[in-house]
Amino acid sequence: MYSLLLLNGGVGTRAGAGQPKQLVKVNGLPILVYSLVAADAVDDITQIVLNYPDGWRQQIEAIVSDYAIRTPVTYVRAGASRHESVRAMLDVATEQDVVIHETARPLVSSDDFRSLVASEHRNVSLMLEIPFTVAPVDPDERRVTGYLERSTLRNVQLPQKFSIADLRDAHAFAEREDRLFTEDATLVAVAGHDVRFVAGSDRNIKVTTPTDIKLATYLLTGGDENWND
């Protein structure tokens, strides 16, 4: 069984019209509804740990209540960094394994969660092949510094799953080493634990900008399938 750590606490407002990005609407629904409803239908997820930006707990709780989310939800105030947020959420997780997802990815499906949970490995991330070339650079000098073989690189997606012991150990490692990671799969791997990946989907986009909202709406309403019907 799994505790879902549903990251919902970022305070960035790039896509938001004067409100936290968690409450940004995609096709008219608050963006966090999509992940909540998809996870709620997954039997192996027995707890949802949901964080919230300071001052917004009431609004977030109202959405959970209005959508009759049946899985028990534990609320945690968002930390100042992603590391801090995940650590605080780990403290209240009740299962021995966790799934990490972020509400900014509304196209996640219940089956995405189910196939992740079904993996035989304990530390697993959805990842995508990179269909374009990336280059290592020195941004200050604006100089290209080498070559990266894209067949050995992956676009890291969420959801991911981890043994709670490995994830705790990895966060302690980052704190000890004073290193910042932007997501947990690479963190857990660099901390010395075995992390695997399964194929993600290019539909599972992260909604960050107003254009992303339009694209997500197009995908959610079947625009990609029906345009030539």
Add this chain to the structure above:
Amino acid sequence: MTKTLLVTGASRGIGLETVRRFLQETSPDKGTVSRIVLVARDSQDYSDALAELEANNPREIELFTYRADVGDRDGLLELIDCIVEEVGNVDFLVNNAGYTNPVALQQVDFADFERTMSVNLYAPFTLVQELLRRGNHFDLIVNIASTAGITGRSGWLTYSASKAALINMSEVMREELAIYGTRVVCISPGRTATALRRVLAPTEDPTTIMQPGDVAAVIEMLASPVGKFVDSANLVVRR
């Protein structure tokens, strides 16, 4: 897996015919409804209908019968509590109950307009919203609107407006409930030989127009496996 069907306005017309069809012998392409919840106002018609349904129930479908006025919001909320407790999940919901008192604009009594909106629009909304808030997962919601909701009819202002709103609300429901995999279909029957039609067109010969059973057959089709191939926000059914 057995499914539960809830029909409002089940005492006569399209509602009663819908229940009748689901009671009859099943075939592989029919749905798997084994429990039917009937809601209607108390009336002799309703009592007679229930007696007839119980006497003609070859598949021994479990019938849950409630006497309630869906236009009375407080009563409707109490009814929903009872249904959740006594029946559990509603898989197929047919919002069929309708009301009309057709009069010209200058003659509209505002309270009667509100009554029309309560039965034809707010009741379907409340049933869906309150059941969702109680954790209900619908497979299919069928809202019965009217062709009078597509084009306004002189003398039917309140009815036409309420059905236009129902057609529009169904489109929104269809979009919003897609996250659950719920199908929402609005049916707009043309002239159908019902008690409500007699109020709208008292001089019409009911044998010359579409029968309630014809609309019920369409509802049955929507609830059957083939129904998922019907992709229409507002399905016009007319003779």
